[in-house]
Amino acid sequence: MVAVDRGRYTTLVEAVATPSGGRSRKKAKPVRRLVVAMKARELGRKGIVVGDRVAIVGDVSGEPDTLARIVRVEPRTSMLRRSADDTDDTDGIERPVVANADQLVIVTALAEPPPRPRMIDRMLVAAFDADIETLLCLTKSDLAPPDELLSLYEPLGVPHVVVHKGGSLEGLRDHLTGRISVLVGHSGVGKSTLVNALVPDANRAVSHVNAVTGRGRHTSTSAVALELPEGGWIIDTPGVRSFGLAHISVETVLAGFPDLIEGTVNCPKGCTHRGPDCALDAWVADGHADPARLDSLRRLLATRDPEPSTE
Numbered sequence: 001m002v003a004v005d006r007g008r009y010t011t012l013v014e015a016v017a018t019p020s021g022g023r024s025r026k027k028a029k030p031v032r033r034l035v036v037a038m039k040a041r042e043l044g045r046k047g048i049v050v051g052d053r054v055a056i057v058g059d060v061s062g063e064p065d066t067l068a069r070i071v072r073v074e075p076r077t078s079m080l081r082r083s084a085d086d087t088d089d090t091d092g093i094e095r096p097v098v099a100n101a102d103q104l105v106i107v108t109a110l111a112e113p114p115p116r117p118r119m120i121d122r123m124l125v126a127a128f129d130a131d132i133e134t135l136l137c138l139t140k141s142d143l144a145p146p147d148e149l150l151s152l153y154e155p156l157g158v159p160h161v162v163v164h165k166g167g168s169l170e171g172l173r174d175h176l177t178g179r180i181s182v183l184v185g186h187s188g189v190g191k192s193t194l195v196n197a198l199v200p201d202a203n204r205a206v207s208h209v210n211a212v213t214g215r216g217r218h219t220s221t222s223a224v225a226l227e228l229p230e231g232g233w234i235i236d237t238p239g240v241r242s243f244g245l246a247h248i249s250v251e252t253v254l255a256g257f258p259d260l261i262e263g264t265v266n267c268p269k270g271c272t273h274r275g276p277d278c279a280l281d282a283w284v285a286d287g288h289a290d291p292a293r294l295d296s297l298r299r300l301l302a303t304r305d306p307e308p309s310t311e
């Protein structure tokens, strides 16, 4: 499923065409088309998100004004979620964002706008919760060096690439080829610039999806999956600017810090690992782990608190 917009799901159907006449020895070529579908009633309230693999029935011709039905959603290998944040009606319900992704690409400008480590931390926790890998993609390296930011994230073992407009994207492509990557980042960080450089006809693909759904050309606010020329997919998430993490437990965050877990055995029950009772301070002071790791853990735990939607 490559896009969803107000109850209309755009699905990519791949069929192996049988060469006509049966005499042709040419290898059958997969034929792909976009088919717009709605959710079959029997799926009830089950959500379908971009990245889902679905079974569709009915009119699957993809002709204008046809509508197929999605009758089944295949089991997911991963699910990126976020809690509702301040910009939503705050019902505290977690929302699925993208299914079956392999990696979350956190796009951050080195300047204009300045990097926001708390935002990066949030994304890292969301990716950890979804059990998908992360890649830090630092843009606008022509404006500022990456060193300061990397000193924060290299100790966490987060892989990174540094890019700038018009520069080489080889390092980034190496990470993206053959995988399903979700791109997230704030407005202005250069995400569209990247997507257009990676997928030469990205604009056309998006407006084609919009045309197929009859939603106008530039109205897409949902995630859209775009195929990379080298193989693999990038999923652009224009509508997802932030990740509320209220649904993620302290334990899940801590699980991202295997080197610190042993230090928590003497913590009081239900320790938030942020208060004065936490045993981690003394344990780290004894030299069992790098203090920077404890700082990082606390930063991540702190990011679970709601913060102003202006960020």
Ligand SMILES: Nc1nc2c(ncn2[C@@H]2O[C@H](COP(=O)(O)OP(=O)(O)OP(=O)(O)O)[C@@H](O)[C@H]2O)c(=O)[nH]1
Pocket: 139, 140, 141, 142, 143, 163, 164, 165, 166, 185, 186, 187, 188, 189, 190, 191, 192, 193, 194
């Ligand atoms: N100096 C510099 N400017 C860049 C670079 N990449 C993008 N920009 C500029 O930054 C501005 C924002 O880039 P976009 O690609 O539109 O950013 P975006 O993240 O897609 O922003 P939204 O469209 O608001 O989501 C544009 O004026 C770009 O030309 C870069 O590497 N260096």
Ligand SMILES: [Zn+2]
Pocket: 264, 267, 268, 271, 272, 273, 274, 277, 278, 279, 280
């Ligand atoms: Zn503790």
